[in-house]
Amino acid sequence: MPALNKTAAIIVTFNRSPKLLKVLDALNAQTRRPDIVLVVDNASTDDTQTLMEARAREDESLRYLRLPKNVGGAGGFHAGLKAAYGMGAHYFWISDDDAYPEPAAIEKLLHAIITFEEDHAWRPSFACSRVEWIDGSLCEMNTPRPVWDWPRFVTAAQNWPLVDSASFVSVLIPRWAVSEHGLPIPDYFIWFDDAEYTRRIARSYPGIFVPESVVMHDTPDNRGVNFGMIDDKSLWKFKYGARNETSFRRREGGLVNVLAYAYGVRRQMKGANIPKAHRRQIYGAILKGLSFRPRIERV
Amino acid sequence: MTSLTPSAFGTESAYIDHEISEAMAIYARLYPTQSLRFLFYQGKDPIHGKPEITEGAFTFRAQHLSPEYLGQVMRPGTHPDAPQITISLAIPRRPNPAEAQQTDAPWVPMRPLRRLFSVWPLGYEKIRYQAEMLRKKRRKPGRLNLRGQGWDHLPVPSRPASDKKPAILIGMHWLEVGGAEKLGFDTIRWAIEAGLRVFVAASVPALQRLQDKLPDSPDVTFLRLDRYLPHDKWPRFVARLIEDENIGLVHIHHCIPLYESLPQIRATMPWIKVIDSTHIVEYADGGYPRTSGVWSEFIDMHHVISRELVDYYRDNFQVIGKLRLGRMLDRAEPARELLAMNMMPGQDHLRVTFVGRLYYQKRPVVVVEALRALDKWAMANGVTLRGRIIGEGPFLNTVRTLLKRHGLTSKVELLPAGSTVPQIMADSDILLLPSNNEGLALVCYEAIEQGCIPISTDVGSQSEIVPADLLVPLEPAACVKGIVTAVDRLWKDRDFCDRQKAELQAAWTRIAADPTAQEILMPIYRDAADTTQE
Numbered sequence: 001m002p003a004l005n006k007t008a009a010i011i012v013t014f015n016r017s018p019k020l021l022k023v024l025d026a027l028n029a030q031t032r033r034p035d036i037v038l039v040v041d042n043a044s045t046d047d048t049q050t051l052m053e054a055r056a057r058e059d060e061s062l063r064y065l066r067l068p069k070n071v072g073g074a075g076g077f078h079a080g081l082k083a084a085y086g087m088g089a090h091y092f093w094i095s096d097d098d099a100y101p102e103p104a105a106i107e108k109l110l111h112a113i114i115t116f117e118e119d120h121a122w123r124p125s126f127a128c129s130r131v132e133w134i135d136g137s138l139c140e141m142n143t144p145r146p147v148w149d150w151p152r153f154v155t156a157a158q159n160w161p162l163v164d165s166a167s168f169v170s171v172l173i174p175r176w177a178v179s180e181h182g183l184p185i186p187d188y189f190i191w192f193d194d195a196e197y198t199r200r201i202a203r204s205y206p207g208i209f210v211p212e213s214v215v216m217h218d219t220p221d222n223r224g225v226n227f228g229m230i231d232d233k234s235l236w237k238f239k240y241g242a243r244n245e246t247s248f249r250r251r252e253g254g255l256v257n258v259l260a261y262a263y264g265v266r267r268q269m270k271g272a273n274i275p276k277a278h279r280r281q282i283y284g285a286i287l288k289g290l291s292f293r294p295r296i297e298r299v
Numbered sequence: 300m301t302s303l304t305p306s307a308f309g310t311e312s313a314y315i316d317h318e319i320s321e322a323m324a325i326y327a328r329l330y331p332t333q334s335l336r337f338l339f340y341q342g343k344d345p346i347h348g349k350p351e352i353t354e355g356a357f358t359f360r361a362q363h364l365s366p367e368y369l370g371q372v373m374r375p376g377t378h379p380d381a382p383q384i385t386i387s388l389a390i391p392r393r394p395n396p397a398e399a400q401q402t403d404a405p406w407v408p409m410r411p412l413r414r415l416f417s418v419w420p421l422g423y424e425k426i427r428y429q430a431e432m433l434r435k436k437r438r439k440p441g442r443l444n445l446r447g448q449g450w451d452h453l454p455v456p457s458r459p460a461s462d463k464k465p466a467i468l469i470g471m472h473w474l475e476v477g478g479a480e481k482l483g484f485d486t487i488r489w490a491i492e493a494g495l496r497v498f499v500a501a502s503v504p505a506l507q508r509l510q511d512k513l514p515d516s517p518d519v520t521f522l523r524l525d526r527y528l529p530h531d532k533w534p535r536f537v538a539r540l541i542e543d544e545n546i547g548l549v550h551i552h553h554c555i556p557l558y559e560s561l562p563q564i565r566a567t568m569p570w571i572k573v574i575d576s577t578h579i580v581e582y583a584d585g586g587y588p589r590t591s592g593v594w595s596e597f598i599d600m601h602h603v604i605s606r607e608l609v610d611y612y613r614d615n616f617q618v619i620g621k622l623r624l625g626r627m628l629d630r631a632e633p634a635r636e637l638l639a640m641n642m643m644p645g646q647d648h649l650r651v652t653f654v655g656r657l658y659y660q661k662r663p664v665v666v667v668e669a670l671r672a673l674d675k676w677a678m679a680n681g682v683t684l685r686g687r688i689i690g691e692g693p694f695l696n697t698v699r700t701l702l703k704r705h706g707l708t709s710k711v712e713l714l715p716a717g718s719t720v721p722q723i724m725a726d727s728d729i730l731l732l733p734s735n736n737e738g739l740a741l742v743c744y745e746a747i748e749q750g751c752i753p754i755s756t757d758v759g760s761q762s763e764i765v766p767a768d769l770l771v772p773l774e775p776a777a778c779v780k781g782i783v784t785a786v787d788r789l790w791k792d793r794d795f796c797d798r799q800k801a802e803l804q805a806a807w808t809r810i811a812a813d814p815t816a817q818e819i820l821m822p823i824y825r826d827a828a829d830t831t832q833e
Contacts, residue, residue: 004447004450006448035448038617052619053613053619056619056620057619057620058620059620060620060621061620062619062620063617063618063619064613064617064619065614065617066613066614083617086442086443086445087443087445087596087617088443088445088446088447088596
């Protein structure tokens with residue numbers, strides 16, 4: 001272990017106090033308990049505040065950041081990472097309020113990121129866990145994206161493939177990555193904030209996928225993110241996703257990249273026979289994304 | 300204790316001798332081995348010693364032998380080659396009687412707005428209010444000072460043994476009225492009770508008129524760092540003091556250089572326990588609670604006196620676990636009984652009181668405007684108004700002038716600060732508190748005890764004690780209007796009046812049930828007295 005490894009866990013929550021308490025219990029049971037546990041509350045209207053204050057009175061390491069309004073997951077992770085950075089942590093473990101880490105999850109992430117750096121000299125920009133759904137299967141929406149040479153350092157003893165994109169469910173980010181690349185984009189509000197951020201920090205060096213670190217993601221169902229799954233209830237989220245990814249692709253790859261993306265979205269929607277009214281809204285979001293250029297805040 | 304007020308020294312030479320020895324003692328502690336040369340001058344003001352420190356060889360220039368030059372004193376170093384330090388100090392002159400009485404010049408409106416104030420005082424207040432709101436809007440949140448925990452393979456300084464009686468260092472804003480001084484003096488008393496020696500230092504240079512109120516005990520030492528030590532030298536001085544005097548606990552009450560000494564303390568004496576107390580979120584940036592929050596990583600426990608502060612630390616610095624709420628109230632045994640409320644709906648008279656220092660924070664101009672509006676209301680309803688303003692300060696002349704201009708001198712009495720407040724409250728229906736800023740005003744608590752109904756601006760933690768219907772907006776004109784509306788409703792609507800009385804008494808009881816500052820702090824003081832003796 002390096003000399004300095006103060007770790008802060010950042011959990012963003014909104015109106016899910018029973019699940020949040022389970023997450024905090026899981027953090028208390030960690031073999032390597034984070035030095036700071038920062039709960040970022042997106043202005044919950046349930047009993048989250050009361051419960052957190054009561055718990056924080058007994059536990060000095062628990063910090064509670066209540067945001068004045070719901071700024072979405074993106075705003076919450078932005079505020080949380082900014083606050084935890086300001087608290088001097090050397091590693092940030094970022095996760096959702098419905099993801100329960102197994103007792104050794106954080107220790108294994110820390111071990112992997114430090115060992116990788118010691119063995120190979122390269123500094124992984126993040127380390128992410130294997131996220132399982134409640135039945136033990138792989139959680140579709142939290143699948144990391146490997147880079148083309150993902151097996152470069154994979155051996156029987158160290159099975160840590162290189163990845164360049166991961167979700168904000170049990171991902172460990174070192175302080176240097178935040179110093180160098182800034183904070184997640186709060187204006188995304190929801191969806192694609194994690195992919196944008198991990199891809200941004202992975203420019204320095206890719207992250208690693210650490211399968212022996214496991215968390216259980218307690219979502220209502222186990223579905224991936226595909227524009228063929230749009231329905232009335234989820235349309236608003238897909239709109240944010242389309243706008244945000246378009247904005248990202250325009251920034252990183254230019255118009256051709258956006259066109260390729262729009263073509264892929266169209267194919268997914270057409271293939272799943274999504275109603276035309278919904279499709280129009282998604283195209284509208286893609287158009288919005290062309291001129292949407294949110295600022296990246298540095299620390 | 301080292302000194303009383305300057306006037307306590309009979310002759311000027313006795314006074315100067317005393318000040319010289321006090322200043323030399325400070326530097327002797329700061330520079331124990333160095334060769335010290337003190338240059339003393341006669342001060343032009345009664346407050347500050349204007350210290351200047353030159354490290355290394357010193358060359359006299361013409362200005363060093365100015366007409367105010369008193370002379371020099373040498374303190375040899377511990378060895379012939381000891382580094383030389385030259386300290387130049389002005390001995391503050393003794394204050395004249397007027398200065399000893401009052402520090403602040405009478406308030407006058409700012410020059411470009413004087414005309415406006417003379418024709419429309421509330422308009423002036425409005426502009427001031429808007430400027431303040433703008434400043435608040437522009438404020439930036441405080442950024443935490445980080446504190447690395449270090450690597451446990453490297454050695455950490457350990458506590459040396461000491462045969463001295465354990466001590467505490469209490470840092471205060473100043474020893475004057477209006478610097479959260481009540482709690483400061485209470486803590487000094489409690490620390491002595493707990494068995495600690497007490498070192499007191501103030502950060503803001505002042506006459507420190509309240510130093511006579513320090514307990515007359517050999518265990519209390521007031522260090523005149525405010526006069527003779529520049530702020531940048533506090534950290535090293537404090538570290539030496541802690542080491543020399545077996546100090547195990549540092550308690551900060553609104554004392555900036557002591558906050559700034561925390562890195563020195565934490566790095567060189569990590570065993571020291573540090574606590575602080577804050578009272579009120581103030582100024583555009585939050586004031587002392589902001590400073591305290593910024594230094595939170597270096598502080599073991601924050602003591603606060605209101606729920607507003609609990610929320611402030613949580614929302615701005617995510618601090619909950621090391622925060623303790625301890626009210627600035629005494630735990631009366633047996634519990635105090637509340638008197639029945641004085642005001643009755645439909646009564647033919649209205650007794651309105653204001654209690655507070657006549658500074659802008661209390662908005663004395665708004666008080667007078669509210670009394671004027673209440674007088675109009677009283678005349679329209681056949682009610683006799685009797686107003687009382689208790690307090691002194693720079694706004695006294697302004698208040699007097701405005702009362703005269705509004706023809707209120709026969710109806711509103713001006714009473715000195717020393718008046719018996721509980722008695723006056725017991726003879727009042729309404730307490731006005733249109734402050735710009737408050738924590739939780741104790742005067743509201745006293746008013747309820749005496750059956751007087753407080754009407755306050757909705758600032759700070761006032762909503763903890765004043766019911767929502769008796770809270771008025773901060774904007775000056777809306778504040779005056781709100782006060783008249785509240786009084787009118789209390790006078791006309793019996794149910795409303797009864798409900799407010801019940802809510803006031805319930806709030807009083809709720810607050811009285813919270814832990815007091817003494818209950819929170821005494822165990823820590825006792826612990827410090829025990830631990831440091833081990």
